[in-house]
Amino acid sequence: MSKTIFRTLLCLSVIALAYFCVMSVVKPIRFDQQRAERSNYVIKNLVALRTAEVEFQHVNSRYTANLDSLVLFLRNTPKKEVLKEGSLTEKQLEAGLTEHKAVKILNQAKAKAQKKQQFENAEQLYNYIWENDKDVKSNGLQGFRRDTIYKDMIETLYKGAYTKENIADIIVIPFSNGQRFEVEVNNDYKTSQGIRVPLFEARAHFNTYLGDLNDQERVNLIDKETQLEHYPGLKVGDIYAPNNNAGNWE
Numbered sequence: 001m002s003k004t005i006f007r008t009l010l011c012l013s014v015i016a017l018a019y020f021c022v023m024s025v026v027k028p029i030r031f032d033q034q035r036a037e038r039s040n041y042v043i044k045n046l047v048a049l050r051t052a053e054v055e056f057q058h059v060n061s062r063y064t065a066n067l068d069s070l071v072l073f074l075r076n077t078p079k080k081e082v083l084k085e086g087s088l089t090e091k092q093l094e095a096g097l098t099e100h101k102a103v104k105i106l107n108q109a110k111a112k113a114q115k116k117q118q119f120e121n122a123e124q125l126y127n128y129i130w131e132n133d134k135d136v137k138s139n140g141l142q143g144f145r146r147d148t149i150y151k152d153m154i155e156t157l158y159k160g161a162y163t164k165e166n167i168a169d170i171i172v173i174p175f176s177n178g179q180r181f182e183v184e185v186n187n188d189y190k191t192s193q194g195i196r197v198p199l200f201e202a203r204a205h206f207n208t209y210l211g212d213l214n215d216q217e218r219v220n221l222i223d224k225e226t227q228l229e230h231y232p233g234l235k236v237g238d239i240y241a242p243n244n245n246a247g248n249w250e
Contacts, residue, residue, distance in 0.1 A: 031217035038209050041174035042234050043249060048170040049181060049202050050236045050245050051157055055079075063185040063200035067171040075164050078150035079157070086144035097139060103146050109133040122147060176208040186239040197242050203235035 049070075056073055057063050059080075064070055088097060109129040119125040130142040154167055162170065173179050186199040206225075210218050225232040230248070237245045 027214055028217060031214050031221075034213055035210060035221070038175050039234060039249070042204050042209055043247065045170050045172070045174060046181070046202060046204070046234060046236050046247060048158065048162070049183075050247075052170065053183075053200050053202070053237075054245065055153070055157060057198055057200075062187040062198050065183045065185045065200075067180055067183060071168045071171060074153050074157075074167050077153050079153040081149050081151060081156070083147040083149060084145070086141075088144070089140070092140060102139070102141055102144060105135050105139055105141060106144065106146060109136050173204045173208045176204070176211070179208050184239050189239075189242075191242070199237065199239045199242060200245070201235060201237040201239045203231060203233055205233040208233070 052070055052074055053063050056070060059073075059077065064073075088099065088102060092102075106129070110125060113119070113125060113129050113133070119128065126145055129136050136142065154162055154164060158167075171180050173181055181202045181204055183200065183202045185201075189197050189199045191197055206218060206222050210221075222232040234247065234249060236247045237243065
């Protein structure tokens, strides 16, 4: 009887040991898979957020740490674009004609033409000044055209990936139960040459989007990245040094 019990306990011990050995391998693999899957979603939002911040800075000459203001900007500000047709030749540039001067000549010609008569569309207007305006002709600007148009900001930046209704999703960290990205800005950073370069940083700590996964694996991951002096999570930009708003996964 004692031998039977001993053998049974030995078998159970072997099975338990095998189980723990397998789990010691499976848990890290499973954690890494889940982490990779979630990271893809977080990166998608970070890239979209970076796009919004860059456009905000382009319009306002500064970044913003106010995510609500950023969403309102995307919803309510039209995207300004310049449609270009034709380009200046080397001969024109050598003669001192610049893009700015050429556009000024065109605008003056358009204003004069529109005082004389009405045009059904921009094509008619341009064809008229190309053929009739002496300044346009003397500067060789036939076929040269520049028009400022205004388009929907969200559609232009995200090509249908977001709408006004769901654009606020880009400021939320996926798998975080609604937590927002941390955003910091440094709009007064200056290079060693004294040039002002606005900077921003947006980040999501591992705890925010991996918080419901294996605790020990997450703690190990955070400890590893901290020891390497890496940010323990995903982020874009840097408020201490220009890095072209790169992501730490890139």
